Amino acid sequence: MKDSDEKIAAVSTKSLSAENGDAAAYHQHAGLTKLSPAAIKDFLASKGIKISDPLSGEQDLRPIIKFEYLTEGANIVQDVFKSFKEPTPIQAATWPYLFSKRDVVGVAETGSGKTLAFGLPCIQRILALPKKQRKGIKAVIVSPTRELAVQIHEQLVKLAKPVGLECVCVYGGVPKDQQRVDLKKSQIVVATPGRLKDLMDEQAADLSAAEFACLDEADRMLDKGFEDDIRMILSATAPAAQRQTVMFTATWPESVRNLASTFMNKPVQINIGGNTSGELQANPRIKQVVEVMIPKTKEYRLIEILRQYKKFSKKDSQEDRILIFCLYKKEATRMENFIRSKGFNVAGIHGDLSQAKRTESLEAFKNGSVPLLVATDVAARGLDIPSVKLVLNYTFPLTAEDYVHRIGRTGRAGADGKAITFFTEHEKHLSGALIAVLKGANQQVPEELLKYGTTIKKQEHSAYGAFFKKVDTNEKATKITFD
Numbered sequence: 001m002k003d004s005d006e007k008i009a010a011v012s013t014k015s016l017s018a019e020n021g022d023a024a025a026y027h028q029h030a031g032l033t034k035l036s037p038a039a040i041k042d043f044l045a046s047k048g049i050k051i052s053d054p055l056s057g058e059q060d061l062r063p064i065i066k067f068e069y070l071t072e073g074a075n076i077v078q079d080v081f082k083s084f085k086e087p088t089p090i091q092a093a094t095w096p097y098l099f100s101k102r103d104v105v106g107v108a109e110t111g112s113g114k115t116l117a118f119g120l121p122c123i124q125r126i127l128a129l130p131k132k133q134r135k136g137i138k139a140v141i142v143s144p145t146r147e148l149a150v151q152i153h154e155q156l157v158k159l160a161k162p163v164g165l166e167c168v169c170v171y172g173g174v175p176k177d178q179q180r181v182d183l184k185k186s187q188i189v190v191a192t193p194g195r196l197k198d199l200m201d202e203q204a205a206d207l208s209a210a211e212f213a214c215l216d217e218a219d220r221m222l223d224k225g226f227e228d229d230i231r232m233i234l235s236a237t238a239p240a241a242q243r244q245t246v247m248f249t250a251t252w253p254e255s256v257r258n259l260a261s262t263f264m265n266k267p268v269q270i271n272i273g274g275n276t277s278g279e280l281q282a283n284p285r286i287k288q289v290v291e292v293m294i295p296k297t298k299e300y301r302l303i304e305i306l307r308q309y310k311k312f313s314k315k316d317s318q319e320d321r322i323l324i325f326c327l328y329k330k331e332a333t334r335m336e337n338f339i340r341s342k343g344f345n346v347a348g349i350h351g352d353l354s355q356a357k358r359t360e361s362l363e364a365f366k367n368g369s370v371p372l373l374v375a376t377d378v379a380a381r382g383l384d385i386p387s388v389k390l391v392l393n394y395t396f397p398l399t400a401e402d403y404v405h406r407i408g409r410t411g412r413a414g415a416d417g418k419a420i421t422f423f424t425e426h427e428k429h430l431s432g433a434l435i436a437v438l439k440g441a442n443q444q445v446p447e448e449l450l451k452y453g454t455t456i457k458k459q460e461h462s463a464y465g466a467f468f469k470k471v472d473t474n475e476k477a478t479k480i481t482f483d
Helices: 002-016 030-034 037-046 089-099 114-127 146-163 177-185 193-201 218-223 227-235 254-263 295-309 329-341 355-367 400-407 425-440
Strands: 049-052 104-107 139-142 167-170 188-191 212-216 244-249 268-272 286-292 321-325 346-349 372-375 388-393 417-423
Touching: 037 049, 049 089, 089 104, 089 114, 089 244, 089 268, 114 139, 114 146, 114 212, 114 244, 139 193, 139 227, 146 167, 146 188, 146 355, 167 177, 167 193, 177 193, 188 193, 193 227, 212 218, 212 227, 218 227, 218 244, 218 254, 227 254, 244 254, 286 425, 295 321, 295 329, 295 388, 295 417, 329 346, 329 372, 346 355, 355 372, 388 400, 400 417, 400 425, 417 425
Parallel strands: 104 244, 104 268, 139 188, 139 212, 167 188, 212 244, 286 417, 321 372, 321 388, 346 372, 388 417
Antiparallel strands: 049 268
């Protein structure tokens, strides 16, 4: 294993070494360079990729459209990609910039392969360091939820372990003791903001040598009120001149722009799927069906749909899964018990359950031993669960944004999916926002939904209600001179 590690380090360092011998440099594959400009242009257009580079003209970085175009060092860990035909659009577009140590903002739908998009450059950057300099935390990845952090950690371990790097996952809801021990021997930390801040406060996590920082689901973390924690975490890493900062986000609101302008150095912005505005859009591969009904018919219709899709009480029905979303924790518990009483094999995941129970339910759902999962919005973001055939919104969420992320649990990695949503008069104030999402994804809008109106309720501020004015804080003030 020692010889293998040294070979990997030597190859990676060679492929990344710049003329000055210190900084890493990306060398474009000869086969990629030979492609015609028209072929590259067609690829970008077909995948809906838009790249905005403030250094445009100084670099000619082409998307890595095939795995064979990865650098020699990156190919060392290419076993991870054996099950994929080609890089996803976000991977193809971001890799050349990330390998070049550029700061990158990726705006893309969920399920687009973002973890490996930042994971491979992260690993390669650490391997480019001399072996004596690899001790301590060299990279930190922050995500909004425990479930997403665990998922990212699982993917990164597949990249890190074969090349002799250690990766730790820290999150709340479990004891800190083992996390403290693992932090001392790890080069990569995947964490939720709150727990990482706690460990930093007690000096158990030293990020001062971390030259790679990634915020996954940045918009969600800001929505959940983690902005101060994130700023503290980034400020504790290596200085901006040495640090490579990466943000992945489903939307591009002003709060994320402000964070990027503070901590990032001339970032490349890459939008995937033709979403050049950064506004939240539903995955067009997901067929959305909205059923308008009265509340008392929801339980009957739910069981009817489950029986229609499959007899999930049979043990041989493990290839497809159905994810059922409820709004509140108590409602999720009640629905889980109700579905089980009808003879179905079902599990649950929500905030009232212990972390161990949540992990157990999620693993059972992933491996197919339990094909039905009832969840709150704790499972709406970022979770990559294979073979989710249907997402069923038993209760509509509080916002259209949460709706888009819920249905994004299906139709992942280029596959098609389906979402069925129950909509009642209790949610009529959200009809306009839902109709906009349906139309934006070219989905059919039922006549019953149109009756509730198409007006989109004005966004409210947590302190000032609906009477606040959204402003771009990056815009320079105009000087006014009075006589």
